[in-house]
Amino acid sequence: MVFHLFYAIKDKSTSFMPIAKDVLRVGKYYGIRNFSDEHRFEVLEIQADGDVLAKDLDTLEKFTLNELMQYGRAENYDMWEIRKD
Numbered sequence: 001m002v003f004h005l006f007y008a009i010k011d012k013s014t015s016f017m018p019i020a021k022d023v024l025r026v027g028k029y030y031g032i033r034n035f036s037d038e039h040r041f042e043v044l045e046i047q048a049d050g051d052v053l054a055k056d057l058d059t060l061e062k063f064t065l066n067e068l069m070q071y072g073r074a075e076n077y078d079m080w081e082i083r084k085d
Contacts, residue, residue, distance in 0.1 A: 019079040019080055019081055020079070021052070021065065021079070022050070024043050024046070024052055024065075025043060026043050026044065026045060026046060027042070027043065028042070028043055028081060029041070029042050029043075029057065029081070029082040029083075029084060030042075030043065030079060030080065030081055030082060031079065031080050031081075031082055032065075032068070032077055032078070032079045033077065033078045033079075034069075034076070034077050034078075039056060039058075039068065040056070040057040040058060040082060041054040041055060041056050041057055041063075042054060042055050042057060044062070047064075051064045051065060051066050052064060052065040052066075054068075
C-alpha cells in the first residue's frame with residue numbers, strides 16, 4: 001500500500017503531521033480516505049502480524065485496516081491523526 005502525505009487542514013482537530021501505517025498507536029484516533037470514501041477510527045490493538053484492529057467512530061464496527069484497504073478503489077490512501085483536545 002502507498003500512503004500519501006496529507007497536509008491539508010480539514011478542521012481544527014486535524015494534525016499537520018503525515019501518518020504512515022506503522023506509526024499508529026493504540027487508543028489514538030485517525031482518519032483515512034481513498035477517493036471520496038472516508039473513515040474515522042480508533043486503534044484498538046496492533047496485532048503480531050502488523051495489522052491494526054480498529055473501531056469505526058461512526059458505526060462502532062470493528063475491522064482490521066487490511067480488510068478496509070483491500071476494498072479500496074486504488075492503492076493510494078491519505079491518513080491523518082484526529083486530535084481529541
